[in-house]
Amino acid sequence: MKTGLTILALFFTAFTAAAEINPQRAQFNYQMSCQGCHAPDGSGANAVPRMRDFVGNFLVTQAGREYLVRVPGSAVSALSDTDLAEVLNWIVVEFAGDSVATPFEPYSSQEVGRLRQQPLNEVVQYRAQLLADIASTNRRE
Amino acid sequence: MKLIDGFLDKLFEQQTRQLAQRSSRRGMLKTLGGFLVGAGAIPLLPVARAAAAEEAPGRPVEEGDPASCDYWRYCAIDGFLCSCCGGSENTCPPGTEMSPVTWIGTCRNPADGRNYVISYNDCCGKSSCGACLCQRDEGDRPPYRPDKTNDINWCLGTTSATYHCSTAIVVGVAFEGK
Numbered sequence A: 001m002k003t004g005l006t007i008l009a010l011f012f013t014a015f016t017a018a019a020e021i022n023p024q025r026a027q028f029n030y031q032m033s034c035q036g037c038h039a040p041d042g043s044g045a046n047a048v049p050r051m052r053d054f055v056g057n058f059l060v061t062q063a064g065r066e067y068l069v070r071v072p073g074s075a076v077s078a079l080s081d082t083d084l085a086e087v088l089n090w091i092v093v094e095f096a097g098d099s100v101a102t103p104f105e106p107y108s109s110q111e112v113g114r115l116r117q118q119p120l121n122e123v124v125q126y127r128a129q130l131l132a133d134i135a136s137t138n139r140r141e
Numbered sequence B: 001m002k003l004i005d006g007f008l009d010k011l012f013e014q015q016t017r018q019l020a021q022r023s024s025r026r027g028m029l030k031t032l033g034g035f036l037v038g039a040g041a042i043p044l045l046p047v048a049r050a051a052a053a054e055e056a057p058g059r060p061v062e063e064g065d066p067a068s069c070d071y072w073r074y075c076a077i078d079g080f081l082c083s084c085c086g087g088s089e090n091t092c093p094p095g096t097e098m099s100p101v102t103w104i105g106t107c108r109n110p111a112d113g114r115n116y117v118i119s120y121n122d123c124c125g126k127s128s129c130g131a132c133l134c135q136r137d138e139g140d141r142p143p144y145r146p147d148k149t150n151d152i153n154w155c156l157g158t159t160s161a162t163y164h165c166s167t168a169i170v171v172g173v174a175f176e177g178k
Helices: A002-019 A023-033 A055-060 A062-070 A081-095 A109-115 A123-140 B002-022 B025-044 B046-058 B072-076
Strands: B078-080 B104-109 B114-119 B122-124 B133-135 B163-166 B169-173
Touching: A023 A081, A023 B104, A023 B114, A023 B169, A055 A062, A055 A081, A055 A123, A062 A081, A062 A109, A062 A123, A081 A109, B072 B104, B072 B114, B078 B163
Parallel strands: none
Antiparallel strands: B078 B133, B104 B114, B114 B169, B122 B163
């Protein structure tokens, strides 16, 4: 019984340490900086891209992974690098669903801080090209 | 038959006496009590707490008149109150459509002293309501911060871009830790 509890405790510690997400803080930051357009469940609206069951597709390529940080909503948001990394990780865990194929390597604040220095301007065209590249990558595999 | 009855009587009597000798009534209470305390501790586990926290913010204790600009949820609003236009602080008037794209702020609820996340979804599809204009604008930023300005028409994502009135829906509790 005691061993069981110890294992359980270790499991919880390991899990939270790996993800480093405070769900309450991440959700609050999502609500304040993203939800207004992307909707409470990440489903988007009209021209606002859907993240729910889709956002994981971008993680297939390095350019796609970088894209999620370089889109204006991320790159020029008022969030700190640490908070932005946490929100992005929370979005993937919360909304990506089956669109994440491989185990997800969480964003670090350093990675986010570096990537957001190159925000995208022509997002719509860039995104379309990116998704075409990702589709051909998936076909080759 | 009598033989069997006698045998059964004896067997049960023997069993009952043995049970009474081996166990105490308090022992039963102790075991039951242990289970009760144990069950009470389960909701303290992080998983259960997270689930409970999600349910809580929906219905804060409230005071005030939703048809008055002083109502606590309107701290960051800029527009006509749907409560004065045939709708409510949570719903659009008949004949209008709620915009899924919206601007979001926080307001302090005087009833419990906590800050809540408020979604100011506009109702669209009819010309301006014109009643109860309310401009409190806390947290409003200039249009170069488009996600944090309430000066633009938020009737985006609806079939019509014509603005009618604004709601103020509680969507969560503000995170106030670090």
